[in-house]
Amino acid sequence: MENLRTQKDHSARLDRRSFLQFAGAGAAGIALLAAGCKKDESMMMDSTGVNLGSGDVGILNYAYALEQLEAAFYTRVASSFYTGITEAERLLLSDIRDHEIAHREFFKNALGSNAIPGLEVDFSMINFSSRESVLGTAKAFEDLGVSAYNGAGVLIKDAAYLTLAGKIVSVEARHAALIRDLISNGSFANSEVIDNNGLDKSRLPLEVLGIAAPFIKTKINANDLPKS
Known part of the structure; x- marks a missing residue:
């Protein structure tokens, strides 16, 4: 990893309410994301802010940014659990927090001096005392994370990095399935996330950063990330 290169990047932003509606709303949320997909080409290009980089370095920093977001979210959740949480849910969410922190630290250490700095997050729209709000947001983050790793796989050139990404996305998928079942038993692999071929979406x-942007205060530029 010592020879990894850094360059500038690109960010896309969606409205906060769109994400929050997605976070708690099943089919309606998927419709919102489908609409977001169509906006990719019109999203603003920004040459300022934190540079993710290009090539595999850029993709690793992109994953690192998402892991920072998830680790920050679950750390906040575990600092004061929502009202009425069961002991089983407390243990499960604590485990997910530990996994996300491990993922964050893995990317930070792997990237070394090429790692982007710590990002400032904004969770002001989340009601951390509400089970519905916390699990709905967790569902959105986990589903987004799985789809992000799946989309990034084709952009990674180094086989070793691809193997590592595959190992991490398998854990993220376990998280996503668990959170979905906590919300609605049996929904772990429904049509919101699995297509007609039985494959994860x-x-x-560009799309992922646009969806995550309402919760990341730090400007992120991904202009030079691989496109194909």
């Missing part, structure tokens, strides 16, 4: 970085 995927999203490219």
Whole structure:
């Protein structure tokens, strides 16, 4: 990883309410994301802010940014659990927090001096005392993370990095399935996330960053991320 290169990047933003509606709303949320897909080409290009980089470095920093977001979210959740949480849910969410912190630290250490700095997040729209709000947001983050890794796989050139990404996305998928079942038993692999071929859905970085943007205060530029 010592020879990894950094360059500038590109960010896309969606409205906060769109994400929050997606976070708690099943089929309606998927419709919102489908609409977001169509906006990719019109999203603003921004040459300022934190540079993700290009090539595999850019993709690893992109994954690192998402892991920072998830780790920050679950750390906040576990700092003061929502009202009425069961002991089983407390243990499960604590485990997910630990996994996300491990993922974050893995990318930080792997990237070394090429790693982007710590990102400032904004969770002001989340009601952390509400089970519905916390699990709905967790569902959105986990589903987004799985689709992000799936979309990034085709952009990674180094086989070793691809193997590592595959190992991490398998854990993220376990998280997504668990959160979905906590919300609605048996929904772990429904049509919101699995297509007619039995495959998980995927999203490219531009779309993913646009969806995540309402919760990341730090400007992220991904202009030089691989497109294909």
